[in-house]
Amino acid sequence: MKIYTRTGDEGQTGLFGGQRVAKDALRVHAYGTADECNAAVGLARAAGVDAELDALLAQVQNQLFVVGADLATPGESSHIPRVTAEETRVLEEAIDTLEATLEPLKQFILPGGTVAAAQLHLARTVCRRAERWAVSLAQEEPLNNEVLGYLNRLSDFLFVAARVANARAGSPDVPWVSPRQAT
Template sequence: MGFRLSKIYTRTGDQGQTGLGDGRRVPKDHPRVEAIGEVDTLNSQLGVLLAGLAEQPPLAEVLQVLGPCQHRLFDLGGELAMPSYQALTQTEVDRLEAAIDHWNGELGPLENFILPGGSALVAQAHLCRSQARSAERRCQALNAQEPLAPMALAYINRLSDLLFVAARMIARRQGVPEVLWQAHTPAQ
């Protein structure tokens, strides 16, 4: 992975195609490019969340757990751009599951649906979670056409779960009550 960009624009995509790491040229709306784009958007949204977490010392544990996820999302993007490249491992999926289990142990069971809100950081964590689900859907759509590595699919699935639990943990650490869903009951 020693390749470096010396020039940002190449003009090779002006006709609606882009190059993959394996040398193939595909349309910019190809399912593989769609998946790469969704993962990239998630990585950018996660960057916003991490920047906010870094400003809140009580949230250092959440930052420590989520920080490496940006790097692993870049790895996932690499796997998507270069189909023969494999970077994600069971160890990374296990790391996410361990964090989920640890935080859930502190949070206790969820007794109601919660809404994305309570604080800007909680809402941003939920935005990341929903973006992770979108990236997962794009990866699954691609997987139906061109099989992906099982670890890539497992990782993006667990990451969305982790982000949900992280949103709850952020609320707890900030002392912010979770916004509980109140079902609409039509007048009779």
Template sequence: MVVLNKIYTKTGDAGETALGNGTRVAKHALRVTAYGTSDELNSCVGVARLHADGEVDAALSRIQNDLFDLGADLCRPDMEQDSDAEYPPLRVIDSQVERLEREIDAMNAGLEPLRSFILPGGNALAAHLHICRTVARRAERLTVELATLETVNQAAVKYLNRLSDWFFVAARTANNGGKDDVLWVPGANR
């Protein structure tokens, strides 16, 4: 359980922060940027939920929880020492990726195949889901870059890759099953 009695600690005033294993790093470190972007994405999902209801809202709630799991995973760099940790570190696992795949397949089953690229937009929920998609892609790019320098849980990378796909299909679903998607017209304004 997390207990926060005091919100400010002043320990970051010099531009450093602590990772999940206690190591102090610069606040601009790539690992911090990666999990900070997953936190930003979680906030975007929170805004999208203002326009969602029913199963979409429930799915977005699950995703928000997963994104906290992802942040906990990314803030703990020493995967090879997981078994020695006092408390087992929280890691994203393949079943979370597989759940996203099942949900994507279920949503996509009701959509017509795309014959054009679509522009982000449509109704409010779809527009917010497209914002979530692009922030998820940025979080994925940062996490993949981090993985070239340090050890990163590959399930976390896969999760982010599927998540952006989930947001894309969910946005189409929110746009009246794709019927209200805004299609790209190449060269329309030449």
């Protein structure tokens, strides 16, 4: 199979089901940003996290393919998996388990610490952007609402995962210092 098809050279792309849309359509922004989030999670994993966190992040990457397929498939289709409440529940359990190992937050923190933690914070912000695109899409077209809940919870998970990556590496979170208090 060739990697290029030339079918997108005029600024259109195909959705699952065959429909052609502009490459800047809301649906394409939504699933494309979910793909960016997946790449950012992969970068964090490549930076090195412990085996337990790596396994959780691998699950997230696999689930993000489901999110992307769900977002790329308008209407009903029995040929692709859809995001369900179960995936969101799994994230919530992981958040609760990981958070129990952390010191409670007493102030805002900056994205930083270890390279892996900083990259997880980046993945979190990309996830929030995917969520914003999905919200915009849902206002224009029918969308599986479970995707919105999943993306919302995923960004929470990535925040906690970044804190865990720092803690397990012995690197403290980077506290935010208000510029007004710094003087």
